[in-house]
Amino acid sequence: MTLAALSRRTLTRLTAAAAGTVLLLSGCTDLGGEQESPSASEEESGAGQHAPGEQADLPLDDLGTSAAQDLPSDPASDPAYAEYYEQDIEWGPCEDLMAEDAECGTITVPLAWDDPSQGDIEIAVGRLAGSEQDAGSLVVNPGGPGGSGVDFLESVPYLFSPEVRSAYDVVGFDPRGVSRSAGIECLSDEETDQYRAETAEPGTAEAEEMSQKWGAKIAEACEANSGDVLPYLDTYSTARDMDVLRAALDSEKLDYFGYSYGTYLGSTYADLYADRVGHFVLDGAIDPTITMDELTAGQAEGFEKATSAFVEDCLENADSCPLKGDVEEGKQQLQAFFAAVDENPLDTGDPDRPLTGALARSAVLMLMYGDELWPTGRDALTAGMNGDGEALLNLADQSAGRQDDGSYRTNATYAITAINCLDHPGIADEQWQEQEAERLAEEFPTFGPVMGGDGCAQWPVPPLREPAPISAEGADPILVIGTTGDPATPYEWSVGLAEQLDSGVHMTFEGNGHTAYGRSGGCIEEQVDAYLLEDTVPEDGFTC
Template identity: 80%
Template sequence: MTLAALSRRPLSRLTAAAAAAVLLLSGCTEMGGDPGGSSPAGEASDSGQDAPADEADLPLDDLGKSAAQELPADPASDSDYAQYYDQDIEWGECEDVQSEDAECGTVTVPLVWDDPSQGSIELAVGRLPGADEDSGSLLVNPGGPGASGVNFLDSVPYMLSPEVLSAYDMVGFDPRGVARTAGVECLSDEETDQYRSETAEPGTAEAEDMAEKWSSRIAEACEANSGDVLPYLDTYSAARDMDVLRAALDSEKLDYLGYSYGTYLGSTYADLYADRVGHFVLDGALDPTITMDELTAGQAEGFEKATSAFVEDCLGSADSCPLKGDVSEGKQQLQAFFASVDDNPLQTDDPDRPLTGALARSAVMMLMYEDGQWSEGRQALGEAMSGDGAQLLEMSDRSAERQEDGSYRTNANFAISAINCLDHPGIADEQWQEQEADRLAEEFPTFGPTMGGDGCSQWPVPPLREPAPISAEGADPIVVIGTTGDPATPYEWSVSLADQLSSGVHLTFEGNGHTAYGRSGGCIEEQVDAYLLEDTVPEDGLTC
């Protein structure tokens, strides 16, 4: 299939580094009936600037069709798919996984779900065996989209209780297009360094030109290197893959823990296979009814609120805080710091890699995901505001999975676009896009100026999915968790998803950071563990 480059929407205003950093859900994404509580369309914002026209009155991007959304029959009972559903996983040693207990294998799935004759891909799978002889399997997904579930096994023992680790084989997989599973190939490591670091003042013509250049360059590189798989990396296809994996694990029903984008993947699976939903936990939920622009707006507001919380914590900490005054003044100082580094990058331990404004923003943005890192962030920010950008550079590299030798551990910086651009259409109106970019910059001044626009404007495949509610009618109880101070998946999205699901059960964690299970301090963990281990469904609406 030849992919024609489609200029679907106006130029992106997203600066190069922000494009990579802001969307790594759990790492993050762009997407809200209500976009995270921002000003209702058509009403005046607090800044006095009119908000853009209501999205509902404007056309979305033209949609293509997913090869996996609708099939004539259940593939699990269709003879055309028997070769996939009759597999066993041959477990062996893992490469590039730290845990000595991990075992790895592959599962074969069709590249094109509605035409399995077009060939197959190998789904990379890993597991940490449970201690119990009759351990079931708990499939985990860390989010992204673009994050490796096999690599996530390195973190799982620090997040889940010993009881859950004993009761289940913990199984992670790399979704299609990600890392070891037909991973998309785009820029070289050296080009990725340049992409992440290049900076222009947000909102300027220079920034727009830079964004257009990188958007085109990445799209062309991805198409040239991975054009045969790009049309088939949508979440419907990945959810179909999960059912093959369920069968290969010899599970009648799928038990699943999904974080961030993993909630979108999990809810999609539940809608396709409601009768095969076992214990499902969706933490840091995405709202499937929202457009790409609503996703972006929700995150712009979420990161602005998280920045306020970080600054307030900094000003009240016993540690030295480089910011002074009240929260508003502290945020202004942070924004002034970003602007100064845009103009004058800071020295680091590597003379060839100064800390640019783009890298500084991505480092500070990473802090918003985990309030446990705020002490480290205060120190790094203080050093940078004193002229040494080494620690912030290290944090930015960590967020992008850049290793000490200059290579990138996975392709997450580009797999995220390959998946998101298929899953989420946006508004196809240039005037609206310009107004919305101005609104985000005005209302959410810390990161909003870098978040307006569309990173998918040059993508070679059109979006394949219309925003729509997910009900998963007939599924067993599905636990949905929202964190009140979550910057990447705002709390309101979890409420919306739980309301859409016919069997949704909603839990609230009152705290800062992205997701809750494994970092809430006890309450959420107790509820989820009882659900996973004892089949005790939490009380809907519980807050802790």
């Protein structure tokens, strides 16, 4: 079965919650620098001598300074920013959007929030107008980072209830650096194909050399083509942009729904503007206290657990499952399949694009984002294990937003790196990085071997933000949703964010896949809709 056999609802939900975030794995965007042996002084000081996975007291990468974090005044009341806060959106047709009745426009924001004289950038905005329009505007973000909020409007009819769509104008925007909003340009489409497909056995010297080559090539291309905007793509800056959008929508408070990375953006906004928080829903939450390495380790474990769940379900559907034995044996067969395709790529019907091991891993990884994809995944995996890689290639292309003509619909492959490398510093100890990579490969053997290493070591801009809790003291109730089997934003992160928020209300969906709203079968949707439409706050700890 190919992607053509998937339902429209499944594809759009995947686009909403997974297409960008699948690239969050550092191993998929590994820009690691050369791993050197520790010096004698480092050995004497104990650098790198911590237990596997332990990060306490280890130094983080040196931080730069965000142009948007600490401003001397509130831009909304500062005359220096009046031209931004007084603008209106001129709505018109959307040229490249498959969303009926959608309207598009732009807002203008300063490139550097601490110095508007450095110039402006335009942020692309789209909306689906509600028929009643009695609740105002609901701003949405699909995640990533790097997901297009304008494109996400195509998914809204399949995710949000008719009542919510009627009551609200649903508004999406492309964050700075993404797609239509001064979107960064890095490699060409042809080079991106090569990058995604190139394969070496994980953990080998060849794999390390390949990682170094592509890391340098991507960093150099992004800097050469978009170096003027790279230092200003952090989430503090995007949160400031979102407040300009709030004002342009004539909203006193911001009503907001964020998936995955969108929860990090939402909680950042809430911390900057607690008194402007309206209805806030954060689904598939990211804990703002974690380092880049904790993010990677959490996902390595999350995807290993999700793989076990997928294999168990596959074995229970033996008639359509290519795996045999128990769960552990099934996982070993899957890992052996990846290794075999590393050595001998599969025919896909396109002689220029065989299925390599890297593409096979991307395809199977995507299946972990939703158990509604598992039947299709079983069929694609069966075909692959029988020598036909076409269906798996289609899945891998869907995960990266590659279109039939060979172009990529968005720049998410590179925007995610540009934003993550500013938002999340990693451990600076190189020996520890090597040990951590070995630990991930050993403990989480399915995807852990491709996830270790400092994914931002070669990035041309230093990280700008220290991991720290967010309280948003004084904000109205904020819903935080976690899914127990979420591989990309592990459940524990939602618990952590809800506990940090002064007004956090935690909700649990007991299920598999990434995020809950739009795929929980109604139980989460019912509670969230009552909150959005009737101001009914769910009970903290609600579980379904």
